[in-house]
Every structure is written in C-alpha cells, then in structure tokens.
Amino acid sequence: MSDDRIQLWIALCIVxxxxxxxxxxxxxxxxxxxxxFTEEFGPEAYWADRGGDDDCVLMTPKEKFFIAGPTFVLVTSVMLIFLVLALMGII
Incomplete structure (x- = not known):
C-alpha cells in the first residue's frame, strides 16, 4: 500500500x-x-450560508438532532464505504 493511500485511510477514518x-x-x-431540546449541545449547524454574516440561519437543537445529525452520519458513512471499496479495488 502506498503512502498516499495510508494518508487517505487515516483522513477517511477521522472524518x-x-x-x-x-x-x-x-x-x-x-x-x-x-x-x-432547550439546551444547546455540540457544534453549530446552519441551514444556509448566503455569503454574509447576517444571512446565516442557525439550526435549533431539535433540528440538529433529528435532521443534521442523521443526515451527516448517513452521508459520511455511505461515502466512506464507497471510498474504502474503491481503495480495496472492489469497485
């Protein structure tokens, strides 16, 4: 395994x-x-970033828990699976 692939594996696992x-x-x-859900927990999540500081719409804790959290976990997990399979030469 080359050094580039080892660094990529480490980066994927961290993300x-x-x-x-x-x-x-x-x-x-x-x-x-x-x-x-009245208490804030975890990193901030935004609905939109339109380029300006005043245009950012911050998610509520409930929206982060039910929408952002599962979506990020699902998307990063699927991407990680495909990249791991590609690195292994299966796909």
Whole structure:
C-alpha cells in the first residue's frame, strides 16, 4: 500500500469518526436530559450560508438532532464505504 493511500485511510477514518462521535454524544446528552431540546449541545449547524454574516440561519437543537445529525452520519458513512471499496479495488 502506498503512502498516499495510508494518508487517505487515516483522513477517511477521522472524518467519519468525527460525525459519529458528535451524533452519539448528542444521543447520550439528550437522553439524559429527557430529550429537552432547550439546551444547546455540540457544534453549530446552519441551514444556509448566503455569503454574509447576517444571512446565516442557525439550526435549533431539535433540528440538529433529528435532521443534521442523521443526515451527516448517513452521508459520511455511505461515502466512506464507497471510498474504502474503491481503495480495496472492489469497485
């Protein structure tokens, strides 16, 4: 395996682990709070960034938990699976 592939494997594992880490931590945090979404937890997530500082629309904690978290985990996991299979030469 070449050095480029080793670096790519490490980068892929870090990116995938980052999103899984925050999603699992938010599940634990909100389950301990009785799913009280009035408290903010985790990194900020935005609905839109239209180029200006005033145009950013911040997600609520409930939107982050039910929409952003699962979407990021699903997308990064699928991308990671395809890239791993491509690196292994299967696809």
């Amino acid at each position: 995938g682990a980052y999103f899984w880490y925050w999603f699992i931590r938010s599940i634990i945090f909100y389950s301990r709070n009785g799913f009280n």
